[in-house]
Amino acid sequence: MRFSAGAASVVLSGFAGAAKGTPGTTVCAASKAALRSFARTWAAELAGRRIHVNLLSLGVIDLGPGDGVPAALKEQLAAGIPAGRLGEPAEVAGAALFLASFASSYTTGTDLIVDGGMTQV
Template sequence: MARTALVVGGNRGIGLAVARRLADEGHHVAVTYRQEPPPAGLLGVPCDVTDLDSVRDAFDRAEELLGSVDVLVHSAGITRDRLLYAMSEEDFALPLLTNLTGAYRVTRRAVRGMLRRRWGRIVLLSSQVALSGEAGQANYSASKAALVGFARSLARELGGRGITVNVVAPGLTDTDMAAALPEERREAIVAGVPVGRLVRPEEVAAAVAFLASADAGAVTGAVLPVDGGAGMGH
């Protein structure tokens, strides 16, 4: 059955792979973007999750064109990597505003329609470092780890209404963010990954697509690692 899906931050990287996978499966898909619109073939709606009015406008636009959102994927995220001694208040706050508060804002808006229809799928993109930690990423790791508690609390609130809430935690994925790392650092990370390579965005998208499907109705409050085994034991 075709559903309406909104992928927040779906114009590039993992979010774009998710949007394409959901579209390939027959869903009506809209993606949000801040500056760079998505490639042709995907409906793009501008949205800045740090601005509540922008979130409201994005949902209104997506629902006007495609109908009420059945599947919400929050893939928007930023980093402000600094060692703690050099991390300013702004450096710490910005990732939390985008990665965590942004997830709260879009989820709260999406749930309204899901509750009326008694069906919904919410998937939040976290990260392996939420569980394992990473030097220089205390802010990013905190924002991504908080998504787990957020999702599991909502899973308890909403499960009886046919709405599932899950988290996917990718490892280092072959995106522009990984490409921007120094080669030496990237190789060191890959050396600690049991499968011996970066994760492909399409592999993350496949996990999200399952959690967004009707077949995943009994899966909620889960944290699904797609990290090549890097986070085992965390």
């Protein structure tokens, strides 16, 4: 099967931190695991209709000075990320555009983790 013009893309949004098993995040982690399962199952179920389904799992994203998050907390979070900083909205947008575009036509059922290495390193 080839994905081409007319193929569709579904991009689900999750949280990369749910993969770490952090205490106190049981319900959040379980809901994100469900999203992972949806992506895989829907990818298999919808492949015949030329629809590819993927999950975009985000790390900590800096929404700017007006986001209400204290700078000290942002610094503390950044210290635990191998990239040494929080993600930027443009980086999330780029990953989402990739998954939604024809460039990802051979990508389905995957979890693209955009977290600066937080859960991978």
